[in-house]
Amino acid sequence: MNISTDILVWISSLLTLFIFSFIFRDNPFYRFAEHLFVGTSAGYFIALSYHNVVYPNLIVPLFKEGQFLYVIPLILGILYITRFIPQISWLVRIPIAFLLGWGSGVAIPAALQADVVKQIQGTMLTRSVFQRWDNGLWATIILIGVVATLLFFFFSRERKGVIKPIANLGIIFIMLGFGASFGYTVMARISLLIGRFQFLLGDWLGIIK
């Protein structure tokens, strides 16, 4: 056992234990750690945003390099603050409209290409897929799954006749998807817990290397 002598390791270890104490019940130690986290996060983000975004992308080009075109983003940025002044708060719509316009213009074609066109291509059964029997089998299962799931979300016709069993098959595929997602979520949470224990047992207490 080789306990750390680093004060920062001690602070983060104790804060971890404060947060873990919530397992038993809400308590002042947990609330102290929680409030400290919210406060430091906000301060950290403000400093980080200024040094990494505002200063190099606005202050330097506009005031040090004299690129006056940057007055436009400066004005658009300032307009966001008008939200706090009720008389002129409507001005906030201008930068929001600008962002929405740019964002939609960029995102819609990209999403169509990556999420629709490429995904349909990926679902299609081609001769090359069947060059290996297992690939062909999986590709067929994926195609059946896609069709069945889409039919489950097809609400324009009553679910009877041939539609009913296919939609029911769709439910099975959806449940399998949920199961996979939940399994991965459990795995993620356990991983985070392991990360904390590795820190406590390793960096702090020196029990593990």
Place this chain on the structure above:
Amino acid sequence: MNFAERITKIPRQIIYAVIALAIIIPLIAPIGMAINVMPQTQKLIDAIESLPPDSKPVLISCDFDPQSMPELYPMLEAALNHCFNKGIKVLVLALWPQGAGMAEMALKKVPEAYNRKYGEDYVFLGYKAGAAAVVLGLGDNFKNVFPADYYNKPLDSLPLTAHIKNYNDISLVISFSAGDPGYRTWLLYGQAKFGFKLGTGVTAVSAADTYPYLNSGQLTGVFAGMKGAAEYETALAKKGYTLTSRNATKAMDAQSLGHFFIMVFIIIGNVGYFLIRRKK
């Protein structure tokens, strides 16, 4: 309270204590369970493995923060180890502000172990705000988006970046992604438009979402959560590569035992539920 009711009402403190012990004990006394490399992990390893030492650089994007460190940082370190073992040059950037800190931590540790020189073997571009605009902009000209590196050295003055213009000069992009912006930003605004090879390492929470992109070939390969990182470390060790750390591999016994007891509790809860329902 009968047996069925008792097993459906196990105090949560007991559940937490069992899970904690299931994790702590194997961390202190490892069992050494086998780690099998999954096909999606192998695909990304093969993509890096196929690159010759004189290939175009690999671009690594650190799109995560300290909260996702246990899952994604081992992947980042393993990827740097892999590239430097093979003599592949690396560019590193971050779409998350805290990702720059994660990248810097790894770059202070790994290149030193291989005597790699900054500016020649690797360059750290740092963080840039506006994820979609960054990914789109890099497709036009790297130097418009990053005129200088993280340490304010102009890219034109560094041997590695002096001749890099856009994605045509990059062999592979890997995004270590904990959310948005992340691998989907690279996929939507980069891969779909410019057609470069894209691999990703994701937190386990978002691993299931990557499979459709893997199946369609939009993603070259995926490292899924801490398990993916452990698979990557194991595969590299089997190939005889040196690694600066193997934290994910060390955690796998704890992960497996943790999962085992969660499954046990799920089964106990369901048995209790069915027994109570049958009685009613």
